[in-house]
Amino acid sequence: MIDAQKREAFASFSTLLGRGKKEVPSLVIRPPYAQNKALFSTICLTCKDTPCVDACEEEIIFLDDNHTPCVLFTKSGCTFCEECAKACPNEVLHVKPNNEVAIDADVKIDIGTCIAWNGTICNSCGDVCVPKAIQFFGMFRPMVEMDKCTGCGFCYSVCPTNAVLIKGV
Secondary structure, eight states: OHHHHHHHHHHHHHHHTTOOOOOOOSSOOOOTTBSOGGGTTTTGGGOSSOHHHHHOTTOOEEEOTTSOEEEOOSSOOOOOOSHHHHHOTTSSBOOOTTOOOOOOEEEEEOTTTOTTTTTOOOOHHHHHOTTOOEEEETTEEEEEOTTTOOOOOHHHHHOTTOOEEEEEO
């Protein structure tokens, strides 16, 4: 409970500084299980419903202006539950057996806005990182180890100062 109160206080402070607004990433982040990104701009346009959007339990998949599925981590992250792929009628999203699952994204920490990099103890991003891809040097200076990162996005929504940056690759 105390951690949540601290996070709210930091979030309020960052809002006062003009950093409280989460924005849609500039480069599109596709859902997991995408085998061929070219299919999004062709086959997804023919999909009459939104089965992948409706199937997402975390509510992070949405349709962009081109009617293609994208991921936005402002509410939550991806649990890799496979429901979006199971719901996809055209196999644009497809689960392959024994395949490592990750979202094709570049995750970084902005050291200018990260409060841990600026002398305040905060490990919000590291606490939610299941693959332990966010490593802290001492009690400060978190860094993302991209060889371990799955791009799940859980670190994005918990950061009180919006220092986690995620963009599609």
